[in-house]
Amino acid sequence: MKRILANALFFWLVLVISQNAEAQTGNEIIKKVNDLMNQESLFSKSKMLIQTSSGQVRKFEYDSWGRDHNEKTLIRYTSPRRAKGQAILMRNNADDIWMFFPRTNRVRKMATHAKRQKMEGSDFSYEDMGSGDSFIVDFRTTLLGTENVGDESCYKLELKRKSGSSSAYRKILIWSSKRDFHPLKMEYFENEETHPTKLLTLSEIKIIQGVPTAKKMVMQDLLDGTQTELLLQEIKYGVRLEEKMFTERGLRQ
Amino acid sequence: MREKLLRDFAKLHAAKPLLMLGLTLLLTVLLGYFSADLRTTMRWADLLPEDDPRTIEYNEIVNEFTAASSIAVVVQGEEHRIKAFAEFLAPKLRVLTDPTDGKSLVKRVDYKQEVDFIRNHGMMLLKTKYLKNTQDIFKDPNLRPFLTNxxxxxxxxxxxxxxxxSGREKEDRAVDFLDGVEFFVASLQKAISYEGIEKNNIEHAVERILLGDPYFMSYDKNVLILNVIPTFTAVDMKKVMVGVSAVQTTLDKAIMDYPDIEAGLTGMLPLVHDEVVYSEQSLGYTSVIALIGIFFLLAITLRMWSAPGLAILNLLVGIIWAMGATAIVVGELNIFTSMMAVILLGLGIDFSIHLISTFSEFRSLRYSIENAMVEAFLKSGKGILTGGLTTFAAFFTLVISSSRGMKEMGIVTALGLLMILLTTFIFLPSLLVFRERRMERSFLKKKKPVKPKDVSFKSLGMLSGFLGRKYGFTIMASIAATLIFGFYANKITFDQNYMNMQPKGLTSVVLQDTVLERFDLSMDYALILADSPDEAREMAKKIKKRGTVAITEDISLYFPDHEAQVARAEIIQGVKARIEESKVNAQLANHAIDDIVQELNRLEMNIMEMQDLAYLGGQDKVDRKCTEIVGSPNQEGQPRIIFDLVQKIMQNPELAHAGFESYQRWFAPHFKTTALQMASVSPIELKDLPESVFDRYANETRDKFLLTVFPNNSVWEDLDYLDRFTNDLQTVSNQATGMPIVFIALIEVVGKDGRNAVILTLIVVFLLLWFDFRNPTYALIAMIPLTVGIFWMVGLMTLFGMQLTVINVMGLPMVIGIGIDYGVHVLHRWQTEGMGKINVVYAGTGKAIFLTSLTTMLAFGSLMFSVWPGFASLGSAMFIGVGACFLTTVLVLTGILGWYERYSYRQEVKDVKV
Known part of the structure; x- marks a missing residue:
């Protein structure tokens, strides 16, 4: 009897230890992913292609600045002419969003739940674009194992929303490269959906200033059957950005 | 036994041609009488199996909901003119009657929203969140505070x-909101201009803001739709033809008073009507083209005029018999069988050609009429009978098909062939006897000898003889060609785009595109039946969340659920109290103009920001509507109606003050009255709904409710999209139906039926040939040109850039039915002539096959001129298929016969040596 109890205890200990090890590993990986995706500060130029409600494809170009590991993000449209100067400021990991309209020279604060909305007709939401370290703050991560994406061996991570989080996603699955931890594929699950509602594919990973960076991101809305392509044209990490840039006044400039 | 019968029958013709002609006349009159009742239906749903749940659901909806099969009158022109035209036309349409029975044809004409109902329950019908955000609008009827609100x-x-x-429903609501603002601003402009104050215009402005535009208008306000709800359904084809024609005639007359506008019909009934009319017209002229072509082809190749005339006469009589028999057995023609006349032209002429050809051949050898007829019956009659009955059996096997279209196609074509086979044995020989006797009489009178004509094809015989002798080369070349065509055949794709099946240029088809473009609404919607309004509402709520759905329409648009009504009633109570408290001011305060200007500037900026958001978000309709009000930042000099209004006010503030004061005198009281009417808190019960709403969304017994689901894209341009749309529909009901679903189901069923039909037909044909030749090897040899021909046909179709369609897939079993004759005739003649006479076989029978191929290709080829792309695709496929079978009969079969002769010869030599 004692022997059985001892064996049971041993197996229980092994199970607990292995689960902890796995949880730690999952956490470690997501931390690395998070650090990689949210550098201290950055400036980038991007191109985005969206589909209008009449079925036409519209191309936008914008500059964006991120500070404090993307806790603050500023996006300013540069092209086409009609959109030039319009800007979006996201603070507190996109919990607070402001918009600037150069035609009227007015700044509008957007509703609190706006982070869940699609950002300007794209399949990216404000949350996808400016949620900072949301992977760590809003989710609990488990390492599900390893899986290949194309030829690349990846960690498969499951992120489950913590209670009280304002994230729109119930669950996110991330496949991040074992080589450099850069995510290559992400599946987003919304509240009631059992299947992923969005799929983000990251490709053309280049090392820029020592940071693996995806030059191309394609977000597919699996319910609508639409997709948005985001092409990174230029990026600089570690740029010096003033705090005042990420204020209402900074938004107007 | 068969020979004796044929011989006796041939002799009977020679002895008593008048008797046979009398019999023919009698049968023609009788069957012609029945054929007059033959109707055509062009509904795709009629092709599906009757027990298919999608067909049952579709037919149930079409039968029970007259609104599901309406006639849409699409009117295009300037906004005020098309509205006036709608008011002018609607009463004329409402009183249309059927001239045959005097009964009313039109149940209702819908071209406006249920204005009275919306007026009495307006706020209760607004979405709770929207009502919460926009409730301020209603609270004060006076001009200045209204602008602030x-x-x-x-x-x-x-x-x-x-x-x-974002999202179609919200985008539409925003456009309606902006439309009201635009109309209101325009009315303010009028008020301060020298045009003067118009009570009507001001009241319209109030209603446009609070109730929206009552007419069914496009986003750009240049297209208006009147939905004519008939008293009959799409199933009653006779009424459809009369009803649509009556609406078209009324429209044509009415439009003469409005020469500046354009109007036409579309929707399910006009499409069905036009398809019947145009397909009949189209088949009419293609048949004439085919007949003329066949006549000249035969006249040139046979070098005689009268015999081709007789062949065509025989064919026409056969077609009358076939139509009469079809009317008795099937009752009506469907999309597939509507082509029966052309199909029978192509299939049936072969019998006459074989008989005439052989008869002429023996007459040229100076046989007497009787003996030539006996020889023709013996030499060709057997082949005609076997070929005819084999083709008959090939088509008849289609009755096992699950689709109604294919099944009826099998029955109608088999029956038709049988009729033409009968006329070829009952009618044609007597005609030939008469013709020969007349020629003999003319010879006796003129004392001129009748010149015997050698009408065989010596060159074809020589070529075939050569190919037979060089069988190794012929067989190798045939294998190589078959491999190449087989490779391409494997690449053939199926065209699943229903729009490609519709005639191009028809008004009803063109207007479908107009509706899609201007209303951003596809007419290829899906229909779902619900057992209650609650079920319809729940399904609508669920389906609206799916990515492929633009909007839904069902009774819940006018009948919100209890919880929503309670929540809204709470908000409405507050709004109502504020409206009741508000006072209608007869005068504007002194400083009011400044406030008005300030609010107008604010309004312009708000709309500009809305426009910028819409542009970034890709909401084009909102962007365009905003552009009408505030101009476009891209284009200088565009009208900015709010800015212009402000400028006018600033130019002459006193005049503006006076104008707005007069404006308010009409605006405020009407606004208050209307807002109060809309603020009714009494719950909406099902029984409160207007009859027209019930008519649109419920059946007559009010126990079934219709949910219409509009896709947010054209379902035909991207088939993955169509799949996603149908999958989305499945999430709420597995009985969703409608044109897209019916057509996809049809492709599925017809594709499966087509494949099964080809396999089964080949088996049946093989068994029949085995029985006929009493030798399985000969049966197989006879089938080789056909089997190889099918590969060549499909390979050539791919090479010519063609696709299989739901119509031309019928060509495959038809080519089997036609192509099998070629092998059978050659093999029969080859058996009769004996070994080593391939050249003789092909010079005589080959000529007949050449002619029959050409005539069949001509008959089917004439379909290529059809305005109906479906028919044209069948015509092209058959043209290629029949040509391919002829080529394989000449190129492949000669090699095999050559090899077989050599093989048999060696066997015989071996046997002799042994």
Missing amino acids: LNNSLEKEYVGKSESI
Whole structure:
């Protein structure tokens, strides 16, 4: 009897230890992913292609600045002419969003739940674009194992929303490269959906200033059957950005 | 036994031609009488199996909901003119009657919203969140505070909230809102211009803001739709033809008084009507083209005029018999069988050609009429009978098909062939006897000898003889060609685009595109039946969340659920109290003009920001509507109606003050009355709904409710999209139906039926040939040109850039039915002539096959001129298929016969040596 109890205890200990090890590993990986995706500060130029409600494809170009590991993000449209100067400021990991309209020279604060909305007709939401370290703050991560994406061996991570989080996603699955931890594929699950509602594919990973960076991101809305392509044209990490840039006044400039 | 019968029958013709002609006349009159009742239906749903749940559901909806099969009158022109035209036309349409029975044809004409119902329950019908955000609008009827409230509501609901205009329903609501603002601003402009104050215009402005535009208008306000709800359904084809024609005639007359506008019909019934009319016309002229072509072809190749005439006469009589028999057995023609006349032209002429050809051949050898007829019956009659009955059996096997279209196609074609086979044995020989006797009489009179004509094809015989002798080369070349064509055949794709099946250029088809473009509404919607309004509402709520759905329509648009009504009633109570408290001011305060200017500037900026958001978000309709009000930042000099209004006010503030004061005198009381009417808190019960709403969304017994689901894209341009749309529909009901679903189901069923039909037909044909030749090897040899021909046909179709379609897939079993004759005739003649006479076989029978191929290709080829792409695709496929079978009969079969002769010869030599 004692022997059985001892064996049971041993197996229980092994199970607990292995689960902890796995949880730690999952956490470690997501931390690395998070650090990689949210550098201290950055400036980038991007191109985005969206589909209008009449079925036409519209191309936008914008500059964006991120500070404090993307806790603050500023996006300013540069092209086409009609959109030039319009800007979006996201603070507190996109919990607070402001918009600037150069035609009227007015700044509008957007509703609190706006982070869940699609950002300007794209399949990216404000949350996808400016949620900072949301992977760590809003989710609990488990390492599900390893899986290949194309030829690349990846960690498969499951992120489950913590209670009280304002994230729109119930669950996110991330496949991040074992080589450099850069995510290559992400599946987003919304509240009631059992299947992923969005799929983000990251490709053309280049090392820029020592940071693996995806030059191309394609977000597919699996319910609508639409997709948005985001092409990174230029990026600089570690740029010096003033705090005042990420204020209402900074938004107007 | 068969020979004796044929011989006796041939002799009977020679002895008593008048008797046979009398019999023919009698049968023609009788069957012609029945054929007059033959109707055509062009509904795709009629092709599906009757027990298919999608067909049952579709037919149930079409039968029970007259609104599901309406006639849409699409009117295009300037906004005020098309509205006036709608008012002018609608009463004329309502009183249309059927001239044959005097019964009314039109149940209702819908071209406006249920204005009275909306007026009495307006706020209760607004979405709770929207009502909450926009409630301020209703609270004060006086001009200045109204403008402030308008801005407040606009900012709460729209400005800085891209979500409020994202999605079709919200985008439409935003466009309606802006439309009201635009009309209101325009009416303010009038008020301060020298045009003067018009009570009507001001009251319209109030209603446009609070109730929206009552007419069914396109986004650009240049197209209006009147939905004519008939008293009959799409199933009653006779009424459809009369009803649509009556509406078209009325429209044509009415439009003479409005020469500046354009109008036409579309929707399910006009499409069905036009398809019947145009397919009949199209088949009519293609048949004439085919007949003329066949006549000249035969006249040139046979070098005689009268015999081709007789062949065509025989064919026409056969077609009358076939139509009469079809009317008795099937009752009506469907999309497939509507081509029966052309199909029978192509298939049936072969019998006459074989008989005439052989008869002429023996007459040229100076046989007597009787003996030539006996020889023709013996030499060709057997082949005609075997070929005819084999083709008959090939088509008849289609009755095992699950689809009604294919099944009826089998019955109608088999029956038709049988009729033409009968006329070829009953009618044609007597005609030939008469013709020969007349020629003999003419010879006796003129004392001129009748010149015997050698009508065989010596060159074809020589070529075939050569190919037979060089069988190794022939067989190798045939294998190589078959491999190449087989490779391409494997690449053939199926055209699943229903739009490619519709005739191009038809008004009803063109207007479908107009509706899609101007209303952003596809007419290829899906239909779902619900057992209650609650079920319809729940399904609508669920399906609206799916990515492929633009909007839904069902009774819940007018009948919100209890919880929503309670929540809204609470808000409405507050709004109502504020309206009741508000006072209608007869005068404007002194400083009011400054406030008005300030609010108008604010309004312009709000709309500009809304426009910028819409542009970034890709909400084109909102962007365009905003552009009408505030101009476009891209284009200088575009009208900015709010800015212009402000400029006018600033130019002459006193005049503006006086104008607005007069404006308010009409605006405020009407606004208050209307807002109060809309603020009714009494719950909406099902029984409160207007009859027209029930008519649109419920059946007559009010126990079934219709949910219409509009896709947000054209379902035919991207088939993955169509799949996603149908999958989305499955999430709420597995009995969703409608044109897209019916057509996809049809492709599925017809594709499966087509494949099964080809396999089964080949088996049946093989068994029949085995029985006929009493030798399985000969049966197989006879089938080789056909089997190889099918590969060549499909390979050539791919090479010519063609696709299989739901119509031309019928060509495959038809080519089997036609192509099998070629092998059978050659093999029969080859058996009769004996070994080593391939050249003789092909010079005689080959000529007949050449002619029959050409005539069949001509008959089917004439379909290529059809306005109906479906028919044209069948015509092209058959043209290629029949040509391919002829080529394989000459190129492949000669090699095999050559090899077989050599093989048999060696066997015989071996046997002799042994």
